[in-house]
Each structure stands twice: as structure tokens, then as C-alpha cells.
Amino acid sequence: MSTPPSRRQPAGAAVLREDVTEAIRAAVFEELAAVGFARMSIEGIARRAGVGKTAVYRRWKSKLSLVLDLLTAFAAQGLPAPATGSLYGDVRALLEVAAHALRHPVASQVIPDLLVEAARHPEIADAIKAALLDGQQGVAALVVRDAVARGELPAGADPDRALDLIVGPLYWRLVVVRTPLPEGYLDDLASAAVAALKA
Structure with missing residues (x-):
């Protein structure tokens, strides 16, 4: 059978x-x-x-x-937290990483377009906040915490203010105005940001 x-x-x-x-x-x-x-x-x-x-x-x-999925994945990667041993070194390292990312040809086209779309799509606005702001706020908080521990900044220094002072001008120059960075710009910006944070 x-x-x-x-x-x-x-x-x-x-x-x-x-x-x-x-x-x-x-x-x-x-x-x-x-x-x-x-x-x-x-x-x-x-x-x-x-x-x-x-x-x-x-x-x-x-x-x-x-x-939205891509922005979420990008946010999960996060920025590396600098640990140079000084506030100026950490700020300068953070500026270098941010400038490199913002000067990337794809990022320089995509970020401004998505910022425009964020006004029409709340989901994109939330994803951009997570991808661009939340991760950088965490890094700024670490930079400020380490500087306070070394005695370079007073206790209670505001990480949000630090982030505005450190990368705000860089976003303005590379994303909004879209002009190249002159020689020594990141060094000067790091010095100015550190002086403002200590003031």
C-alpha cells in the first residue's frame, strides 16, 4: 500500500x-x-x-x-558624549561632530526640508525633536555635569542654555544661512560658548 x-x-x-x-x-x-x-x-x-x-x-x-522610522533610528544612534577632560575640549569636540554631520551633503538638503514639513506634520515635528534635540540635550547635560564636577562651571548650570550657546550658532550658519565656516570658526565658537557659560 x-x-x-x-x-x-x-x-x-x-x-x-x-x-x-x-x-x-x-x-x-x-x-x-x-x-x-x-x-x-x-x-x-x-x-x-x-x-x-x-x-x-x-x-x-x-x-x-x-x-518617521528613519528619524527614530537616527535618534537611537545618538551623539557620542565627548570626554576630553576640559570644558573647552568637550565643547570643541561636540562642535566638530555636529559640524561634520550638518555639512554632509544629504543632511544639508534633508534637514531644512524636514523642518518645513514639520510645520504641516506634527508627527515629523515630534520625530525631529527626538532625532535632533533630545539626543543633543543628553550630551549637553553630560558636558555640563562633567564641567561642574571639575569646578569649571557653577552647580546648577543649565544644560539647555549650554546647548543653545554651543550648537545654536552652528545650526544657524549651516542650516539656515547656509554659508561655509571660515577658518578657525569652530575654535572661536567654542571659546565664546565657554566664556558665555562661565559668565
Whole structure:
């Protein structure tokens, strides 16, 4: 007596390939830089990533959810907290990292566009706050805490004020005015920020 042929077990949910996911994420940044959020489309992202639209929709339901996911992932990476042993050294190191990030060609196109979109989409505003502000506030708090412990700043120094003084001018220059940094600008800005914090 012959045994019936065994039936193939139904497959579970499709496994999402990480290389495809990363290609889509890279394509989103490129597409944002090229056409902006308003004109960005799932079709354009898929074409740039070399995948079908379904590969994008398997991972994200819309371009808004895709951008929010990217901003959340960016926020999770965080900024490294400098530990140079001096307030000036920490401020200068923080400025160097921030300037490098803001001068990146993709960031210099994407950040201004997303700031405009944040006025229309509260979800984007919240994600930008988490990605850009919350992480930097944490780093500024560590810089201030260490400076207080070394006696360079008085107890009760305000980390929010420190963040405004340290990176505020840099954002203004690189994101709003969009002019190159002159030679020695970061050194001068670090000295000015430290003097203002100590005042």
C-alpha cells in the first residue's frame, strides 16, 4: 500500500532581507535630498533602491511612516558624549561632530526640508525633536555635569542654555544661512560658548 505524498507545510511570513531594507533606507535619504518630502514617492524610492514597490510597502505603509522610522533610528544612534577632560575640549569636540554631520551633503538638503514639513506634520515635528534635540540635550547635560564636577562651571548650570550657546550658532550658519565656516570658526565658537557659560 503506497503512502500519500507528503504535503508541503505552508510557509510562515516572508523574511525581510536586511540588505534590501538598508538599500531602501539609503534611497529615502537620496530621494529626500533630490526632490524633498512633498515630491518624494514610494515609486521613486523603490526605483532608486532597485526594488519593487511591494518591497517598500512590506516594511512601511507610507512615505511618512518611512521617514518617521528613519528619524527614530537616527535618534537611537545618538551623539557620542565627548570626554576630553576640559570644558573647552568637550565643547570643541561636540562642535566638530555636529559640524561634520550638518555639512554632509544629504543632511544639508534633508534637514531644512524636514523642518518645513514639520510645520504641516506634527508627527515629523515630534520625530525631529527626538532625532535632533533630545539626543543633543543628553550630551549637553553630560558636558555640563562633567564641567561642574571639575569646578569649571557653577552647580546648577543649565544644560539647555549650554546647548543653545554651543550648537545654536552652528545650526544657524549651516542650516539656515547656509554659508561655509571660515577658518578657525569652530575654535572661536567654542571659546565664546565657554566664556558665555562661565559668565
